[in-house]
Amino acid sequence: MKIINKKEAFTLLELIMVIVILGIVASIGSSVIVQVYESYIMQRAIHNASLKTELAINQLSNRLTYRINRSLLARVPGTQGIARVNALPLSEVADGNDTYSALEWIGYDNDGFSAFATNAAGATPAWSGFCDLNASDFIDITTRGSRLSVSTNTRPSAQRILNSLSRLDPAPAPAIIFVGAETYRNPPGGISREYNTTCMHQTNGAGCMFPVTFPNDNTLRFRAAVRTGDRVNNQMVYSEFYQLAASAYAVVPMNPHKIGDVDVWDLHLYADYQPWNGDDYADGSDSLLAKNVSVFRFRQESGSLRIKICTVEQIGDKQTISICKEKAVIR
DSSP: OOOOOOOOOOOHHHHHHHHHHHHHHHHHHHHHHHHHHHHHHHHHHHHHHHHHHHHHHHHHHHHHTTBOGGGOEEEOTTOOSOOTTTEEEGGGOOTTOOSSOEEEEEEEOHHHHHOOOTTSTTOOOSSOSBOBGGGOOSSEEEOTTOOSSOOOSSSOOHHHHHHHHOOOSSOOOOEEEETTOOEEOOTTTOOOEEOOHHHHTOOGGGSSSEEEEEEETTEEEEOGGGSSTTTTTTOSOOOSBEEEEEEEEEEEEEEEEEETTEEEEEEEEEEEEOGGGTOOGGGSEEEEEEEEEEEEEEEEETTEEEEEEEEEEEETTTEEEEEEEEEEEEO
């Protein structure tokens, strides 16, 4: 008797069903993988745009914290000088005016003012911010409790701090501005006129701030070129409080281009230049603040300054995302 082993096998219909099921599973799996990948790409773009926008607005707000308020200018990018066709006091720029899209200001030397010697008895700031008007004249301003020129290992002078922090060559020539002196007068008893922002950017006796040197620790000496004009004819107002400024700053939109269909530009920060010595922002050091910026807005509101930056990040060939950050800088 012959025994035949009968082997069972899949029928053609069963094979077709298995192939169909595997195809369905594969399509679902690939769709999930694509969605996960697209979500990753989107989140990465959002993170990158958010991070660079946050870094840019924080760096800008840190600089603006030490601004001299009445020095704030809105400027037409690529222009120099203080003619009103090129620059306006920020308070005079109408909402929605995109012509004056660069921001410029003068910052006071906070590093010298706050640099105390922590391990020395009787520590003093590099400059005290107070002047003795009774002991001052049209050449020298007496500022007791300062260390303007003489440094030790533990007590840096104002001059050393300015030299260390600035990329100016030759060494920076700081300027003095008197706090609260918002008007200056024409003798004898003539018409008073307010300081204005463009006055901050003029030089020598025509301006509101004047270059000084440090002949000793407690003396600010007006440079010879500014011992005339407003100063000698009693047209300049002194006050007991002053600030020293070593640099102006400008944030300028440059390099217009497109990301997808969105108009963007790069935002540059200029520093290390001195308008009171005839410099324009193009004379300063240039650093890239943010790339692919679609919105840069600034507005002065009472004692605060509001700034807004939006940056664009491209995803693929056509898709883009935009991240905006806004901050109020109060002082």
